[in-house]
Amino acid sequence: MNDTLNEAETLDPDALAAELANEHAADIVERLNAEPLETASVALSAMPLERAVEVLDEPGLERGADLVEAQTPERAAALLTAMSADRRAEVFRHLDAAPRDRLLDGLDLETRTSLTKLLAYPENTAGSIMTTEFVGVPATWTVGEALRHIRMVESTRETIYAIYVLDPKTKALVKATSLRRLITGESQHSVLSVCPPRRPLTVSPLTDREDVARLMSKYDLLAVPVVDRRGQVLGIVTVDDIIDAMIEESTEDVQKFGGMEALDAPYMDIGFVRMIQKRAGWLCALFLGEMLTASAMQHFESELEKAVVLTLFIPLIMSSGGNSGSQATSLIIRAVALQEVRLRDWWRVALRELPTGLTLGAILGLVGILRITLWQNLGLFDYGEHWRLVACTVGAALVGIVTFGSLAGSMLPFILKRIGFDPASASAPFVATLVDVTGLVIYFSIALIFLRGTLL
Amino acid sequence: MNDTLNEAETLDPDALAAELANEHAADIVERLNAEPLETASVALSAMPLERAVEVLDEPGLERGADLVEAQTPERAAALLTAMSADRRAEVFRHLDAAPRDRLLDGLDLETRTSLTKLLAYPENTAGSIMTTEFVGVPATWTVGEALRHIRMVESTRETIYAIYVLDPKTKALVKATSLRRLITGESQHSVLSVCPPRRPLTVSPLTDREDVARLMSKYDLLAVPVVDRRGQVLGIVTVDDIIDAMIEESTEDVQKFGGMEALDAPYMDIGFVRMIQKRAGWLCALFLGEMLTASAMQHFESELEKAVVLTLFIPLIMSSGGNSGSQATSLIIRAVALQEVRLRDWWRVALRELPTGLTLGAILGLVGILRITLWQNLGLFDYGEHWRLVACTVGAALVGIVTFGSLAGSMLPFILKRIGFDPASASAPFVATLVDVTGLVIYFSIALIFLRGTLL
Numbered sequence: 001m002n003d004t005l006n007e008a009e010t011l012d013p014d015a016l017a018a019e020l021a022n023e024h025a026a027d028i029v030e031r032l033n034a035e036p037l038e039t040a041s042v043a044l045s046a047m048p049l050e051r052a053v054e055v056l057d058e059p060g061l062e063r064g065a066d067l068v069e070a071q072t073p074e075r076a077a078a079l080l081t082a083m084s085a086d087r088r089a090e091v092f093r094h095l096d097a098a099p100r101d102r103l104l105d106g107l108d109l110e111t112r113t114s115l116t117k118l119l120a121y122p123e124n125t126a127g128s129i130m131t132t133e134f135v136g137v138p139a140t141w142t143v144g145e146a147l148r149h150i151r152m153v154e155s156t157r158e159t160i161y162a163i164y165v166l167d168p169k170t171k172a173l174v175k176a177t178s179l180r181r182l183i184t185g186e187s188q189h190s191v192l193s194v195c196p197p198r199r200p201l202t203v204s205p206l207t208d209r210e211d212v213a214r215l216m217s218k219y220d221l222l223a224v225p226v227v228d229r230r231g232q233v234l235g236i237v238t239v240d241d242i243i244d245a246m247i248e249e250s251t252e253d254v255q256k257f258g259g260m261e262a263l264d265a266p267y268m269d270i271g272f273v274r275m276i277q278k279r280a281g282w283l284c285a286l287f288l289g290e291m292l293t294a295s296a297m298q299h300f301e302s303e304l305e306k307a308v309v310l311t312l313f314i315p316l317i318m319s320s321g322g323n324s325g326s327q328a329t330s331l332i333i334r335a336v337a338l339q340e341v342r343l344r345d346w347w348r349v350a351l352r353e354l355p356t357g358l359t360l361g362a363i364l365g366l367v368g369i370l371r372i373t374l375w376q377n378l379g380l381f382d383y384g385e386h387w388r389l390v391a392c393t394v395g396a397a398l399v400g401i402v403t404f405g406s407l408a409g410s411m412l413p414f415i416l417k418r419i420g421f422d423p424a425s426a427s428a429p430f431v432a433t434l435v436d437v438t439g440l441v442i443y444f445s446i447a448l449i450f451l452r453g454t455l456l
Numbered sequence: 457m458n459d460t461l462n463e464a465e466t467l468d469p470d471a472l473a474a475e476l477a478n479e480h481a482a483d484i485v486e487r488l489n490a491e492p493l494e495t496a497s498v499a500l501s502a503m504p505l506e507r508a509v510e511v512l513d514e515p516g517l518e519r520g521a522d523l524v525e526a527q528t529p530e531r532a533a534a535l536l537t538a539m540s541a542d543r544r545a546e547v548f549r550h551l552d553a554a555p556r557d558r559l560l561d562g563l564d565l566e567t568r569t570s571l572t573k574l575l576a577y578p579e580n581t582a583g584s585i586m587t588t589e590f591v592g593v594p595a596t597w598t599v600g601e602a603l604r605h606i607r608m609v610e611s612t613r614e615t616i617y618a619i620y621v622l623d624p625k626t627k628a629l630v631k632a633t634s635l636r637r638l639i640t641g642e643s644q645h646s647v648l649s650v651c652p653p654r655r656p657l658t659v660s661p662l663t664d665r666e667d668v669a670r671l672m673s674k675y676d677l678l679a680v681p682v683v684d685r686r687g688q689v690l691g692i693v694t695v696d697d698i699i700d701a702m703i704e705e706s707t708e709d710v711q712k713f714g715g716m717e718a719l720d721a722p723y724m725d726i727g728f729v730r731m732i733q734k735r736a737g738w739l740c741a742l743f744l745g746e747m748l749t750a751s752a753m754q755h756f757e758s759e760l761e762k763a764v765v766l767t768l769f770i771p772l773i774m775s776s777g778g779n780s781g782s783q784a785t786s787l788i789i790r791a792v793a794l795q796e797v798r799l800r801d802w803w804r805v806a807l808r809e810l811p812t813g814l815t816l817g818a819i820l821g822l823v824g825i826l827r828i829t830l831w832q833n834l835g836l837f838d839y840g841e842h843w844r845l846v847a848c849t850v851g852a853a854l855v856g857i858v859t860f861g862s863l864a865g866s867m868l869p870f871i872l873k874r875i876g877f878d879p880a881s882a883s884a885p886f887v888a889t890l891v892d893v894t895g896l897v898i899y900f901s902i903a904l905i906f907l908r909g910t911l912l
Contacts, residue, residue, distance in 0.1 A: 024654060026674045060674065147639065154640050161617055161636070161678075179635060180617070183603070184610050198480060217703060218482045218516065220696040222617075222678065239695055240676040246699070247673060250706035251790045257713060258786020258884060259779050267791035268804070275808075276815050279783050283858075286779050287820050291827060293771035298837050304764050311760055311767045315749035315892055318771055322778075323715050323742050323885040327735050330714020334707045335723040348724070352731075359732050364743050371747060381754050402739075428714060428884035429779040436771055 016043045025054040029061045037063060041070035049075075053082040056091070059244045062269070065094035068103070077106035084158050086131040086241065089118035117234075126212050127205030129245060130226045130235035131158045137191055138168040139175070144187035150179070159238050162223035164200075165191055172231035176200035178222075202227045205234055209245045214339070216242050253337070256422070257330065259286065259429035282427070289433045293318075296440040303444060307455040309383055310447055313368075313394050314440070320364055321401035321439040322432030325409030328353055329431045332413045336423045346414040350407060357406030361399035369395040386454045393450040397443045404442060405435045472499045481510040485517045493519060497526035505531075509538045512547070515700045518725070521550035524559070533562035540614055542587040542697065545574035573690075582668050583661030585701060586682045586691035587614045593647055594624040595631070600643035606635070615694050618679035620656075621647055628687035632656035634678075658683045661690055665701045670795070672698050709793070712878075713786065715742065715885035738885070745889045749774075752896040759900060763911040765839055766903055769824075769850050770896070776820055777857035777895040778888030781865030784809055785887045788869045792879045802870040806863060813862030817855035825851040842910045849906040853899040860898060861891045 016039065020028045032040040032055065044052050044067050056064060056079060068076050068091055080088055080103065092100060092115060104112060114132050121127025135157055137146045150160050163182060165175040175195035185194035202225050203212050216224055216239060223236045252262035261278040263270055270278075297304065304311060332349060335341045341349060372391040375381045383390050409431045413423035448456060472495065476484045488496040488511065500508050500523055512520055512535060524532050524547055536544055536559065548556060548571060560568060570588050577583025591613055593602045606616050619638060621631040631651035641650035658681050659668050672680055672695060679692045708718035717734040719726055726734075753760065760767060788805060791797045797805060828847040831837045839846050865887045869879035904912060 022654070024675060026676075151640050154636065179639070180610065183635070183639065184607050198478070213699075217696070217699045219480060220482075222695070239678070239699070240673070243669075243673045243695075243699065243702070246702055246706075247794070250702075250709065251794065253706065254709060254713060254790050255783075255786050257710060258782045258784075260783045260786070263787065266794070266796045267787050268796055268801075268808075272808075272811065275812055279780075279812070280816055280819055283776070283779055283783070283816055283820060284823060287772070287776055287823060290772045290775045293775075294768050294827075297768040297771070301764065301768070304767060308757065308761050308764070308767075311764075311770070312750050312753040312757070314767070314770060315753070315774055315896065316743070316746050319746045319749075319778075319885075319888060319892055320739070320743055322775075322888065323739055324735075326714045326883075326885050327711075327716045327739070328714075330710050330716070331719065331723050334710050338703070338707065338722070340722045340724055345724075352724075352728075355728065356731055356735070360736055360739055363736055364739065367740060367743060371750075427782075428888075429775075429782050432775060432778065432888065436775055440771065 014042075014046050016046075020047075025051075025058050026060060028055050029058045032067075033060070033062045037066055037070070041067050045071055045075060049078060049082065052079055057084050057087045059087070059090075059241070064091045069095065069099045073102070073106055076103055080107060081111050084131050085114055085118060085133055085235070086129060086158075089115060089128070092119055093123075121205055124209050124245075125205060126203045126207040126209060126224075126226045126237055127234070129209055129212075129241045130205070130237045131241075132235040133157050134162070134164060134223070134225070134233065134236040135160050136164045136166050136171075136233060139165050139190075139192055140168050141191050142187065143182055143185040143189050143191055143194060146182060146191045147187070150182075159223050159236070162221075162225075162236065163191075164225055164233055164236075165195060166233070170230070170232070173200060173202065173225060173227055173233050176225060200225065203237070204228075209237075209242070210249060210337075212237050213242045213246050213249075253333070253424050256424050257333065257427050259283075259427040282429070286429050286433050290436060292437040293440055296437055296444075300440075300444045303447065303456050307447070307451065309390055309455070310393075310443075313397075314443070316368070317394065317397050317401055317443055318436045318439045319432075320398055321405035321435040322428075323405070324357060324360055324402045325405035325412075325431035325435045326428040328357075328406045328409030329412060329426050329428065332410045333424050333426060336413055336417065343414060343417055346411065349410050349414070353406045353410040354403065357403035358399065360406065361402030364402055365395035365398040368398050384455070386451065389450050389454055393443075393447045396450070397446045400442045400446060401435070401439045404438055405431070408434055408438070470498075470502050472502075476503075481507075481514050482516060484511050485514045488523075489516075489518045493522055493526070497523050501527055501531060505534060505538065508535055513540050513543045515543070515546075515697070518722075520547045525551065525555045529558070529562055532559055536563060537567050540587055541570055541574060541589055541691070542585060542614075545571060545584070548575055549579075577661055580665050580701075581661060582659045582663040582665060582680075582682045582693055583690070585665055585668075585697045586661070586693045587697075588691040589613050590618070590620060590679070590681070590689065590692040591616050592620045592622050592627075592689060595621050595646075595648055596624050597647050598643065599638055599641040599645050599647055599650060602638060602647045603643070606638075615679050615692070618677075618681075618692065619647075620681055620689055620692075621651060622689070626686070626688070629656060629658065629681060629683055629689050632681060656681065659693070660684075665693075665698070666705060666793075668693050669698045669702055669705075709789070709880050712880050713789065713883050715739075715883040738883070742885050742889050746892060748893040749896055752893055752900075756896075756900045759903065759912050763903070763907065765846055765911070766849075766899075769853075770899070772824070773850065773853050773857055773899055774892045774895045775888075776854055777861035777891040778884075779861070780813060780816055780858045781861035781868075781887035781891045782884040784813075784862045784865030785868060785882050785884065788866045789880050789882060792869055792873065799870060799873055802867065805866050805870070809862045809866040810859065813859035814855065816862065817858030820858055821851035821854040824854050840911070842907065845906050845910055849899075849903050852906070853895075853902045856898045856902060857891070857895045860894055861887070864890055864894070 135150055154160055161179045163177050164173055167174050177195045181194040205226050223238045225233045226235050227233055255262045260282050263278055369391045376383055376387045412426040416426055417423040610616055617635045619633050620629055623630050633651045637650040661682050679694045681689045682691050683689055711718045716738050719734055825847045832839055832843045868882040872882055873879040
C-alpha cells in the first residue's frame with residue numbers, strides 16, 4: 001500500500017492512466033484510492049470509457065461520487081449510463097443535492113427511472129444492493145432461443161448464470177434456472193424443461209441484506225431474485241454484493257461489540273472529529289452508567305472505612321464478572337445472528353448459563369481463596385486476623401458475580417432484541433458496566449453476611 | 457426450528473424420507489440436524505442414492521461422519537465415491553481411526569488417492585477446502601470442443617462457470633476463463649480466443665482461507681484455482697466454500713474478542729464440559745492477571761486507609777480505561793484483518809490514538825469533575841474538605857487512563873501479531889485486564905501528586 005503510494009507521487013495522471021491500462025480493475029481501484037482526488041479523477045478521465053466504467057463498477061472504489069462529479073458533464077452522463085445499476089445508485093447515494101440533480105438531468109429517461117426506484121429503498125435492504133440488470137426470458141421460449149438471447153445481452157448483464165423464466169403476460173416469476181442447466185438442455189425443448197421442479201427462492205426489496213446473505217449461503221445461490229408483491233422481478237442480488245455486505249457487517253459487529261458506533265469507513269481514512277463522535281457517545285453513556293458504582297460505594301462507605309481490606313479485591317471481583325459476561329454475550333450475539341437460537345429460546349439459554357456460570361464462578365472462587373491463603377501463610381501480605389473470613393467472602397462473591405455475569409451477559413442480547421434494538425449493541429463494555437454495579441452490591445452484601453460481628 | 461422438531465417426533469424414518477423427497481437439500485439438512493442420530497441415519501439410507509449424496513454434499517449438515525458410518529459398508533462406499541471431493545475429505549476429517557481405515561478400504565484407488573491428498577493439507581488452508589472436481593481443457597481445443605466437453609462432464613463438477621485452460625503437455629495452468637466468455641465465443645475459434653489477456657489469479661494449497669476469501673472478494677471471483685509449484689491445478693476453491701468459511705471466521709472472531717476460545721460448534725449443541733473448557737482457560741488467565749490489581753492495591757494500602765474517598769472512584773476510573781481500550785482494539789483487529797493497516801503502520805496508529813485518547817479522556821474527565829462538583833454542592837454526598845482536589849485527581853486520572861487505554865488497546869493486536877499470535881486474541885477482557893492494573897498505578901500516582909500534604 002505504501003510502496004504504491006510512494007511510486008505514484010512521481011507520476012502525472014496521464015502516465016498513471018497509461019501504466020494502469022492493462023491491470024485488473026480491482027488493482028486500478030486500489031491505486032486510485034491511494035492517490036489524491038485530483039490525480040485520481042484526471043487518471044479516470046484519461047482512461048477509455050469502457051475501462052473507466054469497469055473501475056466505477058468496482059465496489060472497492062472509494063470517493064466514487066467525487067470522481068464522477070469531477071468529470072465533464074458529458075463524460076459523467078456517459079459513465080453513469082454505462083455503469084451497472086446498483087453501483088450507479090451507490091454513487092448517487094453519496095452525492096450532495098446540487099450535483100445530484102445536475103447529473104440526474106443528464107441521464108436518459110429509462111436510466112433515471114431505474115435509478116430513482118433503487119434510491120427509494122432504505123439502506124441495507126435487498127432493494128438497495130440489487131441490480132436491475134438480469135436475464136429474464138418468457139416461459140414460451142425454447143432453450144435455444146434463451147441461449148441466443150443470453151449471447152446477445154451478455155455484455156449488459158451483471159450475471160448470466162442465473163436465468164429467470166417469466167410469465168409472458170404478467171411478467172411474474174415462474175421459475176429460476178441456471179446457465180449450467182440451460183447448456184446441458186436440448187436446444188429445441190422449452191426452457192421449462194431445464195428448470196428445477198421447485199418454486200424459486202425469492203426475497204422482497206425490503207428484506208434485510210443479512211437475511212439475503214443467510215438465504216444465499218444456505219442454498220449456495222449465485223444470485224437471488226428480488227420480487228414485488230405481484231411476483232414481478234425488480235432486480236437480483238448477486239453473490240459478490242453479498243460477500244461485500246458480509247465483510248461490512250462483520251466489521252460493524254466487532255466494532256459494536258467493542259463498545260462504539262460502527263465506523264463505516266476504513267480506520268486510516270476517517271477524520272479526527274468523526275472518530276471522536278463515533279467513540280465518545282458510547283464512552284460517555286457507559287461512564288454515566290458506571291457512575292452508579294460510585295453511588296454504590298458511597299452507600300457502603302462505612303463498611304469500607306471499617307474494612308479497607310475489602311477494597312483490595314474490588315477490581316479483581318468486578319472484572320471477573322465483566323469477563324464472564326463478555327464471554328456469554330459474544331456467544332449469544334453470534335448464536336442469534338446465525339439463528340441458532342431464537343427469542344423464545346431465552347429460557348433454554350438461561351438454563352445453560354446458570355450451571356455454566358456457577359461452575360466457572362466456583363473455579364475462580366477456589367483460585368481466589370487459594371491466593372489469599374497462600375499470601376497470608378507465605379507472609380507476603382497480612383489480611384488481618386479474620387483472613388479466613390475475608391477469603392470466604394471473596395470466594396463466595398466470585399461464585400455469585402460470575403454466575404450473575406454469565407446470566408446477565410447472555411440475557412442482554414435477548415432483552416435488546418425484545419425491545420426492538422440490535423442484539424449486537426450488547427457490547428463487552430456494556431455488559432461489564434451492567435455487571436460492575438450489581439457486582440459491588442453482591443460483594444458487599446456477602447461481606448455483610450460473612451463479616452458482621454468481626455470486621456463489620 | 458422447534459416446530460420442525462415437534463412435528464418430527466411423531467414420524468418414523470421412512471415416512472420422514474418420503475416427506476422430504478421433494479424438498480431442497482438444504483431444508484432436508486436442517487430437518488436431519490434436528491433429529492436424533494438414529495432417525496437421521498435411517499432416513500438417509502431410505503433416500504435414493506443421488507438424493508443422499510446431495511444431502512451429504514451440503515456444508516450445513518452436522519454429524520456427516522456419524523451418518524456415513526451408520527450406513528452399510530456398500531452404501532457408505534457408494535455415497536463416499538459419489539460425494540464431492542471437498543465434502544468427502546470433510547467427512548473423513550471427523551472420523552475416528554478405526555471406521556476411517558475401514559471406509560477408506562472400501563473406496564477405489566483413484567478416490568482414495570485424491571482423498572489422501574486433500575486430508576494432508578492443514579485445516580483452514582486453501583488445500584483443505586478446495587475440491588478436485590473442476591473443468592480443465594487443453595489450450596489446443598476450440599470453443600466448440602470445450603463446450604461439448606463441459607456438457608458431458610457437467611454432472612460431476614462442482615462448478616462449470618470457471619474453466620481452466622491447461623498446457624496440453626505439462627498440464628500447467630495457462631489461462632482461466634468463464635462459461636460466460638465461452639458461450640459468447642465463436643465455436644470454431646481456439647479457447648484461447650475467449651480468455652482474458654492477463655495471467656490467471658491463483659493461490660497455493662497452503663494459503664490461509666482468509667486470504668483466499670480476500671482475493672475472491674477483491675476480484676469478484678466465483679472460483680480460484682489452487683496450483684502447486686509447477687503451476688499444475690490441484691483443485692479449486694468455490695465462492696460457496698468461502699462464504700461458509702467467512703461465517704465461521706466471523707463467529708470465531710466475535711467469540712475470541714469476547715475473551716474465550718472459539719466454540720467451533722453451535723451454542724445449543726456443545727456439551728457442558730466442552731463449554732466450561734472453552735471458557736475457563738481464558739477466564740482463569742485473566743483472573744490471574746487481574747490479581748495484580750490486588751497487589752497494586754496492597755502496595756497503596758496506607759494511602760487507601762488515609763483516603764477512603766479515593767476508593768469510591770476506582771471502579772469508575774478503571775472501567776473507563778478498559779472501555780476505551782476495548783474500542784481501540786476492536787478497531788485495530790478489524791483494520792488488520794481487512795489489511796487496511798499493516799504491522800509496519802503501528803506508529804501511524806499510535807499517532808492517531810494518542811490525540812483521540814487525550815480528547816476522549818478530557819471529555820470523561822470533565823464529566824467526572826462535574827459529577828463530583830454537583831454531588832458536593834447539591835449536598836448529595838460529602839467528599840470532604842478537599843473535594844476540589846479529589847475532583848482534580850479523578851479528572852486527571854481519567855485523562856491519563858483513557859489515553860493509556862486507547863494506546864494499549866490499539867497496540868496490543870500489533871504486539872500479538874509481531875510475536876506470532878493471532879491479533880484477534882486481543883480480546884476486550886484481555887485489554888481491560890491490562891489497563892486495569894496500569895490504571896490503578898496511574899490513579900494512585902496522580903493522587904499522590906495532587907493530595908500529598910492534604911489527604912495523603
